[in-house]
Amino acid sequence: MASQAPTAGHHGAFHPLRVTAVDQLTDDSVAITLAIPAALRDTFRHLPGQHIAVRRFVDGAEIRRTYSICTPAPDTAADPQSLQVGVRLVDGGEFSTYALKQLGPGDTIEVMAPAGRFVLEPRAGSFAAIVGGSGITPVLSIATTLLERRTDTRFCLIRSDRTAASTMFLEEVADLKDRWPDRFQLVTALSREEQQAGLVSGRLDEQRLATLLPALLPVASINGWFLCGPHGLVQGAERALHALGVPRDRVHQEIFHVDDGASLAPSNRQAPSHSTVTATLDGRSGRWPVQDGESLLETVLRNRADAPYACKGGVCGTCRAFLVSGEVRMDRNFALEPEEVTAGYVLACQSHPLDEEVELDFDR
Structure with a gap:
C-alpha cells in the first residue's frame, strides 16, 4: 500500500527557490533543478512520488501548475539541498512555454511545499509501474529511492512513449538498469516508431496490457502497481x-491530463438555495456563505488567500480536505483513492454543497 504523505503546515504558502540548472531532456521537455536554502530544508523534505506546485504572475494574473519531483527522496537523516522536476511543453501552456524558452540558472520560482499521496516509502517486495510520457517523472523518484535504500526489492518499469527522441529521462532510466540489472526490469513500448528489440510498436491499451503483463511478471505477486x-x-x-x-x-x-468532458455522475440531490461553509486551515476556522455556482474552494479563497490549490481540475489533489459535516457533490475526482473518499475526503475545487451547512478541515 502506498504511504500516506505527511501534511505540511501553512498549506498554501509559496517560497522563492533559485534555479540552478535547466537541462534539455528532449526537444519539448526540460529538467529544472532548484536549490533549497537551509531554512527551508525541512519544509521541502519529500516522499518519493510527491509533486510541487509552482506559480508566476503574467500581466497581474496568477498561473499555478504542478510538477512531480523526479529526484530521489532524501534519507530521513539528510537535509534535501536541491530537488528537480520535469516539465514538458504543452500547446498554449503558459508556464511550460516560459520554462522551456525563458527560464534559466539564477532565476527564482515561487514553490509550494511538496504534496501528494502517489508515494511509496521504501519497503521489501516487488513493485511495478506503467507510465506514459511525462508520467515517468514521479516514478523515477519512486524507483530510484526504492532501489537505493533496499536490497530486498525489485522494480519493473513499463513505459510508453511516442518515439525514442521524445522519451524523457532516457539516460536516467538506463542508469537504473546498469546499476541494478538483477532488480530493475525495463520494458519500453513506442507508439509511433519501430524498435530493433523489445515490444512491437503501438499503444499500451487495456487489451494489450492484459496479455502482456502475465508474460512479463508474476502479476499476483506484485506488492504495488503505480x-x-x-x-x-x-x-x-x-x-x-x-x-x-x-x-x-x-x-x-x-x-497528468484529463479531457475536459470527463466528470462524475451527477447527484440525485437538489442543491439548497443558500449554503454556508465552515473551513479550518492551519488551525484557524472561518464560516462564509457560498455564492451561487461557487465551488467550496472558491468560497474559501475569497476569504483565505492561503487555501491550497494548484490545478483546480480535480487532478492534482492539492486542495484535498476532510468533510467534517454535511454532504457535497464532486464534479470530478482524478486525485483521491476510493479509500480516501470512503474515509470522508473530498476535493474542495470540485465540491459543491448539497446541505445548507457544510464543514471542511484542510488540516487532517
Whole structure:
C-alpha cells in the first residue's frame, strides 16, 4: 500500500527557490533543478512520488501548475539541498512555454511545499509501474529511492512513449538498469516508431496490457502497481489489472491530463438555495456563505488567500480536505483513492454543497 504523505503546515504558502540548472531532456521537455536554502530544508523534505506546485504572475494574473519531483527522496537523516522536476511543453501552456524558452540558472520560482499521496516509502517486495510520457517523472523518484535504500526489492518499469527522441529521462532510466540489472526490469513500448528489440510498436491499451503483463511478471505477486500518465493509459491499465485479479488496494494512480468532458455522475440531490461553509486551515476556522455556482474552494479563497490549490481540475489533489459535516457533490475526482473518499475526503475545487451547512478541515 502506498504511504500516506505527511501534511505540511501553512498549506498554501509559496517560497522563492533559485534555479540552478535547466537541462534539455528532449526537444519539448526540460529538467529544472532548484536549490533549497537551509531554512527551508525541512519544509521541502519529500516522499518519493510527491509533486510541487509552482506559480508566476503574467500581466497581474496568477498561473499555478504542478510538477512531480523526479529526484530521489532524501534519507530521513539528510537535509534535501536541491530537488528537480520535469516539465514538458504543452500547446498554449503558459508556464511550460516560459520554462522551456525563458527560464534559466539564477532565476527564482515561487514553490509550494511538496504534496501528494502517489508515494511509496521504501519497503521489501516487488513493485511495478506503467507510465506514459511525462508520467515517468514521479516514478523515477519512486524507483530510484526504492532501489537505493533496499536490497530486498525489485522494480519493473513499463513505459510508453511516442518515439525514442521524445522519451524523457532516457539516460536516467538506463542508469537504473546498469546499476541494478538483477532488480530493475525495463520494458519500453513506442507508439509511433519501430524498435530493433523489445515490444512491437503501438499503444499500451487495456487489451494489450492484459496479455502482456502475465508474460512479463508474476502479476499476483506484485506488492504495488503505480500507474501514471494520460487518463486513457491509466484507465486502460487499471481495467487490465482488475481483469487479472489484482486487488484494488494494490493499485495507485496519478493522472497528468484529463479531457475536459470527463466528470462524475451527477447527484440525485437538489442543491439548497443558500449554503454556508465552515473551513479550518492551519488551525484557524472561518464560516462564509457560498455564492451561487461557487465551488467550496472558491468560497474559501475569497476569504483565505492561503487555501491550497494548484490545478483546480480535480487532478492534482492539492486542495484535498476532510468533510467534517454535511454532504457535497464532486464534479470530478482524478486525485483521491476510493479509500480516501470512503474515509470522508473530498476535493474542495470540485465540491459543491448539497446541505445548507457544510464543514471542511484542510488540516487532517
